[in-house]
Amino acid sequence: MPPKARVPVADAVAILKKYIVHFKERDKFPIYSSIIWKEISRDLANKWTPHNVYVNVKNNRRKMLSIACEELGIVFPEEEQNFSMHKSTLEDSETQSADESFELDEKWAGLDEFKIYRTANEWTSIQGGEVTYKDGRTYNTLRKGVYTSVLADAIQRQTDLPCCFDFDNHKLARSSRAAHYLNVRGHCRRQKCLNPLYCYIDEEPCENEDFYMTVRTRNTLGIKHEDLRRQLRGPERKKAGEAAFYKGCGNFLKEQVKEKTKFG
DSSP states (O other): OOOOOSSOHHHHHHHHHHTGGGGSOGGGOOOTTOTHHHHHHHHTTTSSOHHHHHHHHHTTGGGHHHHHHHHTTOOOOOOOOOOOOOOOOOSTTEEOSSOOOOOOOHHHHTSEEEEEEEOHHHHHHTEEEEEEOTTSOEEEEEOTTTHHHHHHHHHHHHHOOOOOEEEEEEEEOSSTTOSOSEEEEEEESSTTTOOEEEEEESSOOOTTOOEEEEEEEOOOTTOOOOOOOOOOOHHHHHHHHHHHHHHOHHHHHHHHHHHHOOOO
């Protein structure tokens, strides 16, 4: 069963209307350390931390701030976006060594959006560790060779897109003020497609709770793609190898075809 939002939009809007005087002008928007975030968190029965409140309101998540303004007859103060592209040549989803911004740029904003359901067990399985770069800075990472297979499989199963996605890089937020907790970028491996892929989750998932990941990419359903075999890595590669050994390669391949075939 899909997870429920900790704070429904209606509840958030009702509280924001109470504090709307603080959000009428973008140039006077409360700073991160403002007491206002603690007060809103308290009014929401602490279902969101002050940090969660700041990120959701600042980024107008689920249009809650614009809805509150509209219901009060206030013109919503749109914020100008500064877009930038970051090209990557990193292999097999290494994290960025610089503290870059992965905010949506013009290219990502024009892509189709999908919501991918993730389970708590899947999230636990891709947890990595810390990596220290030459400049001395330390970053948390996802489990190399594992998260790529888990995420690629989830995207394929839940969207049925014909793309064979490779992952260029990922980033877990170091700052509590980051707009997204996790960002992942990739592309379709098929040379005639090269469909860009951008995945993110807004907040760190709660322990033992399922969640949704936002995926932005072009909807390529119905567009013919050349056949490519997705590389298996880590535990998935070992599992497939063992299955092929015990069942026989022919039987194993037949099972895979049957599992991935959609019957109408």
